[in-house]
Ligand code: SAH
Ligand code: SF4
């Protein structure tokens with residue numbers, strides 16, 4: 447049984463563990479009470495993420511009283527951050543594995559059966575980054591993740607990721623191609639390339655040099671692939687060649703998630719993002735010129751230490767200029783061991799929360815404004831699954847990553863199909879519409 451928190455990389459890691467454990471004779475259950483092995487794949491990006499895991503551990507530990515043979519493992523970023531400490535705090539834990547131990551999950555469980563807790567938080571810095579291709583017949587829906595790079599070397603001053611995921615390393619392009627091809631052969635139609643900073647692909651760890659835009663072209667050539675996306679991007683490493691890829695590759699969808707964090711140059715510098723607001727805006731202008739219908743989304747942090755009201759306003763101005771379709775907005779949360787946590791967290795919680803509300807309000811109005819442009823128009827979606835939310839029968843995403851609730855098509859439409867929908871109504875970052883084919 448898996449509980450997965452955090453970003454898509456954790457989703458991909460849980461999926462990999464499922465496959466590795468399947469080959470060792472385990473079968474996944476979706477019922478916690480049935481499980482004799484519970485793996486909690488954790489995130490520690492903000493304090494709230496950490497608290498969620500702590501309270502889940504508190505709930506799960508007592509299950510051992512009912513089933514003493516049950517094992518509990520903690521994996522992922524919080525496991526890496528806490529190591530021995532969390533094993534002492536929760537004596538019910540059998541294993542604590544950092545992200546670099548994932549390939550060895552089956553062996554780790556065997557060891558933990560006789561000597562618990564097993565804590566494995568070493569980074570294997572000498573080894574190249576490889577997720578060896580292995581037999582996998584699973585169909586897990588029309589959209590599939592493929593890891594292309596691990597770790598992060600950017601060390602933004604607020605961020606825990608470089609400490610929890612270690613140094614940046616790229617994965618061999620042939621291995622990536624084979625995994626993408628396997629997933630398409632198993633029925634997926636869309637491949638989402640993953641990494642904390644995908645644009646840095648090819649800088650470190652490859653024996654056969656490949657750049658990110660070359661990798662995009664390679665994966666786009668997988669037979670049967672219909673859609674391709676990537677996440678997450680960093681403005682510093684985003685190249686003109688990648689912009690051209692949007693233009694040239696039909697399967698590369700017109701959406702880009704490009705975190706900016708804030709609009710003030712002084713705060714960007716203190717965040718050690720390595721670029722100015724102007725650099726970001728220039729990139730956006732170039733993108734919009736080359737790919738006129740590109741959809742943009744971002745991440746925003748409000749209340750970074752020292753952020754004045756005037757500096758915060760610059761974030762709002764930037765958001766308005768770019769007209770993001772969607773933003774993920776957060777109040778700054780100090781993380782242990784990061785450089786920013788050494789400076790005083792001096793923006794009062796109340797101010798942070800007011801600023802957060804203001805960005806949310808602005809984003810809502812931008813989303814609404816952008817959404818209106820689609821009303822009455824036909825869009826193409828790739829159907830993800832059946833649903834009865836919003837009075838719909840199915841849902842799926844447009845190339846621009848808007849979620850569409852589709853009415854009609856019962857008995858005709860199935861997951862993975864690309865169908866036309868006439869947009870009737872916009873609700874937040876979703877549309878409701880009618881089946882048109
Ligand atoms: N690698 C991606 C983002 C990883 S974390 C990138 O560089 O853009 C996802 C988002 O969480 C970040 O973009 C940031 O907006 C937010 N985040 C990270 N650390 C945070 C912190 N200490 N407090 C609040 N938000 C944080
Ligand atoms: Fe964190 Fe910055 Fe790396 Fe993104 S680029 S994971 S925000 S250190």
Ligand code: F3S
Nearest residue numbers: 452453489490491523
């Ligand atoms: Fe969280 Fe680790 Fe991802 S901290 S956001 S799970 S890389």
